[in-house]
Amino acid sequence: MNDHKEKISALTDGELRPRDAGDSLARLLAGGEGGGGQRAVWARYHFIGGVLRGEHRHIKGGGVAARVAEALLDEAPHRPAAVKRRRPRFALRRLRLWWWPGGALAAAAALAVALVVGDFFAPPAVTTVTKVPVRPVTPQTESALNAFLVDHGEFHGAHGLSGLMSYTRFVVHEEE
Amino acid sequence: MPEDTDQALVARVQAGDRDAFNLLVARYQWKIGGVIARHVFDPRDVEDLCQEVFIRAYRALPGFRGDSLFYTWLYRIAVNSAKNFLASSGRRMRSASVAVEDAAQAGAAALRDGATPEGNILQRELSQCLQAALRNLPAVFREALLMREMDGLSYDEIAGVMGCPVGTVRSRIFRAREALSVELQARGF
Numbered sequence: 001m002n003d004h005k006e007k008i009s010a011l012t013d014g015e016l017r018p019r020d021a022g023d024s025l026a027r028l029l030a031g032g033e034g035g036g037g038q039r040a041v042w043a044r045y046h047f048i049g050g051v052l053r054g055e056h057r058h059i060k061g062g063g064v065a066a067r068v069a070e071a072l073l074d075e076a077p078h079r080p081a082a083v084k085r086r087r088p089r090f091a092l093r094r095l096r097l098w099w100w101p102g103g104a105l106a107a108a109a110a111l112a113v114a115l116v117v118g119d120f121f122a123p124p125a126v127t128t129v130t131k132v133p134v135r136p137v138t139p140q141t142e143s144a145l146n147a148f149l150v151d152h153g154e155f156h157g158a159h160g161l162s163g164l165m166s167y168t169r170f171v172v173h174e175e176e
Numbered sequence: 177m178p179e180d181t182d183q184a185l186v187a188r189v190q191a192g193d194r195d196a197f198n199l200l201v202a203r204y205q206w207k208i209g210g211v212i213a214r215h216v217f218d219p220r221d222v223e224d225l226c227q228e229v230f231i232r233a234y235r236a237l238p239g240f241r242g243d244s245l246f247y248t249w250l251y252r253i254a255v256n257s258a259k260n261f262l263a264s265s266g267r268r269m270r271s272a273s274v275a276v277e278d279a280a281q282a283g284a285a286a287l288r289d290g291a292t293p294e295g296n297i298l299q300r301e302l303s304q305c306l307q308a309a310l311r312n313l314p315a316v317f318r319e320a321l322l323m324r325e326m327d328g329l330s331y332d333e334i335a336g337v338m339g340c341p342v343g344t345v346r347s348r349i350f351r352a353r354e355a356l357s358v359e360l361q362a363r364g365f
Contacts, residue, residue, distance in 0.1 A: 002354075009350035011181045012203075013324060015331045018184040025181075029188055029196055043202035044357050050206025051306050052325045057299055058209035058222050065201045067223075068230045075231075077192040078238050 005041055012045045182246040189237055197237075201230050204247060208254045215258035225261055229254045302365055309359035313352055320345055321352035 007024035010016035018025050028038040043065065050056045050063075137145075182203075188196035205226060212225045233253050240249055310318055316338070323329045323337065331349075335342045 002350075005354065006347065006350040009353055010331075010346050013331070013349070014181055015346065016181075017179050018181055019179070025184065028199065029185075029193070039199060039202070041357075042199060044360075045353050046203050046206065048306070048353055048356050048360070049325045050209075051302060052322070053206070053210075054303075055206035055210040056302065058213035058219065059205060059226060060219070060223065060299075063202070063205040063209070064223055064227045064230065065198060065205055067227050068201045068205075068234075069198050071227065071231055072194055072197065072234060075194070075234060077194045078190055080191050 004038065008038060008041050009045055012042065012049075183242065186237065186240065186242070186246055189234070190240075194234075197230075197234050200246070204250060205230070207247070208250065211251060211254045212258050215255070216261060221261065221265075225254075225257055229257050232257065302360075305360060305363045305365060306356060309356050312359075313355055317348050317352035317355065320348040321356075324349055 004024045004027065007016055007021050008028060011018075011021055011025065011028070021028075024038070028042060047056070047063070050059075056063075182200070185196050185200050189200070208229055209222055209226050212222050212229070213219075216222050216225060229250070233250055236253070240246070310322075313321075320334055320338065323334045324331075329337070331342045331345045334345045334349075338345065
């Protein structure tokens with residue numbers, strides 16, 4: 001019995017590792033018969049420390065332990081699944097990637113790809129062709145229009161085409 | 177198995193052993209009472225807040241990931257609770273100031289001081305009883321216990337000071353505690 005108490009005394013001081021406490025810690029944790037006595041010893045040793053340090057002046061009698069224990073009867077025991085375990089560091093870094101500007105860029109690129117691919121696999125839209133009457137263009141109008149397009153062709157350098165070619169639309173003509 | 181007693185107890189509580197939390201309360205209630213008493217002066221409020229701190233801690237324990245020591249975590253809850261209490265009681269005191277002034281003649285100061293005369297006498301008797309029991313201990317037991325409890329020295333450090341093996345320190349501290357425990361129980365504490 002004294003050996004158990006001595007181990008509890010060392011546990012009280014944090015001077016005995018739980019793995020070395022063996023049966024003493026198991027009894028302490030078990031509570032109930034036998035363990036109840038161990039718990040009383042644990043509480044008393046801490047009480048003595050509290051009185052020696054003068055901490056007992058702030059808490060009367062046996063302290064608030066009994067009140068807390070009573071209040072906890074209304075509380076549901078924790079479920080292991082509800083406990084948030086410490087996550088590995090790499091997972092934390094991966095989470096933080098989204099706050100990094102590069103991460104945001106990558107997210108934007110992924111979204112763009114998703115839109116393009118989604119559009120590619122989308123069912124083809126039904127299009128109808130309507131005939132637009134073409135008015136004959138006079139040589140003067142054509143010349144003026146060409147001059148205007150050439151003069152404002154600097155915005156089409158990105159296509160790698162220059163002059164009127166950047167305005168060219170290719171169409172297929174099917175003979176009826 | 178965790179290396180630390182607190183870690184072992186916390187793991188038990190997180191696994192659903194509600195009773196293991198009572199061991200943590202028994203361990204830290206005095207310290208937490210002292211922490212709260214540095215902010216809040218009414219002993220009744222200190223006790224109520226102390227209880228509240230532990231209940232809050234129990235509820236928040238699933239979120240405790242062990243990034244800090246359990247006591248450090250508990251300490252933060254205690255300080256925050258005391259500050260919140262002061263903020264809210266400040267509002268209450270302002271609104272009740274008239275009533276307090278009216279009651280001044282009836283000994284409002286005594287009402288604010290939650291420590292009853294009987295309570296003070298009991299605390300003093302307890303301290304005196306323990307001091308007397310300490311004096312009756314063999315010097316090596318007393319010194320070992322006081323170095324641990326009052327100075328916070330580790331067993332290794334105490335062994336260095338006393339010039340004896342760590343096992344002897346452990347035994348002396350245990351024997352001192354047991355002797356004090358028997359004496360306190362005999363006096364009804």
